[in-house]
Amino acid sequence: MEILQSTKTSIWFLVILSGLMACTSLSTDVYLPAMPTMERQLHGDAELTITGFLIGFATMQLVWGPISDRIGRKLPLFIGMAFFVVGSIGCAMSQSMSEVIIWRIFQATGACVGPMLSRAMISDVFENSEAAKMLSNLVIIMAAAPIIGPLLGGALLEIGTWHWIFWLMAAASAFLFILIFFLPETLPQQKRSKEPVINSFKSYFVLIKDAKFMKYTLSVTFFYIAAYAFITGSSFVYIDYFGIPSKYYGFLFGVNILGVAALSFLNKSLVNKFSLNSLLITSSTVAFVAAALLLALTFFGVAGVWGVIIPMFFVFSMNGIIASCSNAAALNQVPQEMKGRANALIGSLQYGSGIVSSAMLALFTTTTPLIMSAIIFVFIFLCWLAAYLNK
Numbered sequence: 001m002e003i004l005q006s007t008k009t010s011i012w013f014l015v016i017l018s019g020l021m022a023c024t025s026l027s028t029d030v031y032l033p034a035m036p037t038m039e040r041q042l043h044g045d046a047e048l049t050i051t052g053f054l055i056g057f058a059t060m061q062l063v064w065g066p067i068s069d070r071i072g073r074k075l076p077l078f079i080g081m082a083f084f085v086v087g088s089i090g091c092a093m094s095q096s097m098s099e100v101i102i103w104r105i106f107q108a109t110g111a112c113v114g115p116m117l118s119r120a121m122i123s124d125v126f127e128n129s130e131a132a133k134m135l136s137n138l139v140i141i142m143a144a145a146p147i148i149g150p151l152l153g154g155a156l157l158e159i160g161t162w163h164w165i166f167w168l169m170a171a172a173s174a175f176l177f178i179l180i181f182f183l184p185e186t187l188p189q190q191k192r193s194k195e196p197v198i199n200s201f202k203s204y205f206v207l208i209k210d211a212k213f214m215k216y217t218l219s220v221t222f223f224y225i226a227a228y229a230f231i232t233g234s235s236f237v238y239i240d241y242f243g244i245p246s247k248y249y250g251f252l253f254g255v256n257i258l259g260v261a262a263l264s265f266l267n268k269s270l271v272n273k274f275s276l277n278s279l280l281i282t283s284s285t286v287a288f289v290a291a292a293l294l295l296a297l298t299f300f301g302v303a304g305v306w307g308v309i310i311p312m313f314f315v316f317s318m319n320g321i322i323a324s325c326s327n328a329a330a331l332n333q334v335p336q337e338m339k340g341r342a343n344a345l346i347g348s349l350q351y352g353s354g355i356v357s358s359a360m361l362a363l364f365t366t367t368t369p370l371i372m373s374a375i376i377f378v379f380i381f382l383c384w385l386a387a388y389l390n391k
Contacts, residue, residue, distance in 0.1 A: 014138060017138055020077070021114065024057075026149065026172055026173070027108070029231070031162065031166070032149075033239070033250065034153055037157065038097070038162050039097075044096070044097025044098065046097070047358050047367075049100050050232050050354065051355055055355055058348045058352025058355065061112045061116045061343075061344040062345065062348050064080065065340045065345070066193070066200035066340065068340040069339075070197050073186055078177065080112070080114065084110035087107025089170045090106060092169075107169075111173075112351070115351075119346070120343040123331045131331065131332075132276060132327075136264040136324045137264075152168070155247070193337045208345075210334075216327075216330035218349070220322055222379045223319065223379070224353045225354065226375070226379040227354075228354030228357040229361065229376050230376060232361055237308060238252055240366070242304070252309060257316075259314075260320040263318065264324065265320075266321075270321070276325045276328060280329070281384075281387050283325070284384040284387040287322070287380050287384070288381055290312075294312060294373045295373045295374060299373075
């Protein structure tokens with residue numbers, strides 16, 4: 001108990017968890033500028049490297065969740081980060097697109113553990129609005145990753161090849177492996193699940209049948225489908241369609257992350273004044289209006305690249321409120337011994353939802369602003385609808 005009390009005031013606890021949360025950005029955002037180059041050199045669909053990653057990321061969370069409820073949080077973190085290192089090395093040494101896709105799935109098997117168990121460790125230590133506030137803190141600290149990632153990826157392409165980007169991932173994940181030693185175990189023995197791991201998988205059906213839990217979870221899931229449509233398609237839209245040099249792509253992508261960080265900082269104060277429900281409805285409404293504007297501007301072909309940059313800033317920024325509030329509200333619905341599995345299901349749906357958007361984009365021979373905008377609009381509307389149904 002003393003360890004957990006000291007953990008509440010430890011800045012290093014939040015910093016390390018932010019690094020683990022950034023595994024998603026580290027394994028995706030940093031190589032976004034390289035996707036057009038990879039596609040030309042390897043003669044394959046680079047968008048499928050994201051689809052493959054998300055398949056592994058989504059499915060393996062469902063395995064790690066029950067394991068972490070049974071044996072604690074730290075050991076799965078160590079094993080997962082080791083997988084991340086090996087998968088990154090495999091990607092760096094790949095000579096074909098199919099090899100990259102296979103190693104990306106393996107990489108995701110480990111990368112998924114960091115974000116999932118970071119949320120679980122927060123819910124182990126904090127509750128209700130405090131948990132939402134701490135999740136906002138994590139987003140603020142980790143916001144540098146998706147800003148620096150594309151910039152760093154673009155810079156590496158200027159002096160080397162796309163292989164260098166995956167060597168960077170291997171080095172960064174090895175560093176995170178070392179940092180895990182400094183984390184406390186937040187799930188004490190007496191609070192761990194006593195049922196066999198194989199039986200605990202049945203809990204997912206219990207969670208899925210919990211209407212209130214699922215409404216909160218689906219709200220952020222639909223938002224993530226829209227977000228991944230932008231993450232997957234933006235490099236093609238900015239670089240190939242609008243002709244913007246790859247070295248500037250990171251700035252255009254990074255401005256959205258600054259919006260997320262700003263809203264996350266604001267959310268720390270808002271959760272003390274408003275309910276999680278009202279914040280979720282308001283932020284999803286703003287995102288919906290911005291998505292409608294994005295679709296209109298790209299449909300009529302006006303405003304050029306600014307017709308994508310400005311509306312997407314308002315859509316993407318709402319992640320700073322939507323993700324924190326919906327995750328915290330969903331976890332409030334489940335008991336302590338099931339929070340690892342609940343986080344696994346939330347994470348699986350959130351990141352697995354990206355499979356939908358990346359696969360939808362892969363159906364088209366080219367990714368245009370209108371195609372990307374249409375996908376974003378549909379799923380932001382569903383995000384708003386799920387949030388409104390919790391009213």
